[in-house]
Amino acid sequence: MHVVCLDGVPSFEINEPLLDRACLVLSRIGDYTSDLRPEESRALGEVSNVRSHQFSSGRRAAHEAVHQLQIQDSAIGRTERIPRWPAGVLGSISHSDSLAGAAVGLADTYLGMGIDLVPISAVSDKVAQRLLLDPELKWVGEMGSGDWRTALFSAKESVYKAVNPVVGEYLGFQDVKVNVVPDALEFFAATIANRESSEIVAGGHGFIHRVEGHWLTIFVVRK
Ligand SMILES: CC(C)(COP(=O)(O)OP(=O)(O)OC[C@H]1O[C@@H](n2cnc3c(N)ncnc32)[C@H](O)[C@@H]1OP(=O)(O)O)[C@@H](O)C(=O)NCCC(=O)NCCS
Structure with missing residues (x-):
């Protein structure tokens, strides 16, 4: 890129x-x-x-x-x-x-592309409890430091921005599970239930960067 x-x-x-x-x-x-x-x-x-x-x-x-x-x-x-x-x-x-x-x-080349910028530490523990899924919260806890809860939030928004224009379906924060590969700073996503967006969400690939005090996530679905 x-x-x-x-x-x-x-x-x-x-x-x-x-x-x-x-x-x-x-x-x-x-x-x-x-x-x-x-x-x-x-x-x-x-x-x-x-x-x-x-x-x-x-x-x-x-x-x-x-x-x-x-x-x-x-x-x-x-x-x-x-x-x-x-x-x-x-x-x-x-x-x-x-x-x-x-x-x-x-x-x-691309069916969908989503980008999201969120200041590091923007998502409080309280907000994370509301937006993230239980297994995601458990993973954030296991990771300890590193503000992964804000990264997960950003990842979900980039998934939505890549997929929503293609499928036109609303996906809430609890509708999509994000799996981060922390060493590679990559992520994958999957819908919790089977829905119209499921295939395209599962076919995408996400990337994580830190830029000037922000998490930057990019989620792409290639053709
Ligand atoms: C749409 C949404 C993701 C935008 O994020 P945001 O934090 O408000 O703001 P950002 O600055 O990151 O992004 C705003 C830009 O996203 C783009 N955008 C807005 N709605 C969009 C959509 N449905 N699809 C793709 N891009 C969209 C626009 O370009 C907008 O900027 P602009 O109005 O200046 O052109 C957010 O408002 C939202 O509705 N989220 C709920 C759905 C969701 O995130 N689900 C997660 C599980 S998949």
């Missing part, structure tokens, strides 16, 4: 064959509202400055990723909240208070 870090975000490499023909762009949150295409501005509507900065920073990262893949760029509108990608690519956007990220891959 080609990684581009803008605005002084520390650069790093992802040498992973399963993430070929894809680009990740990470940047800082700023006000890029005036760079939005008309369709994107319409999709955003009247919102707070914080939301406008996050949305426009996410679109900026996404356009840069499309550009890096040498694909004809166009407005990235949305259907409900799901981004509508230019022809030939698909991907995913995430933002925190400080960082924006977009992962984009070629549509002839």
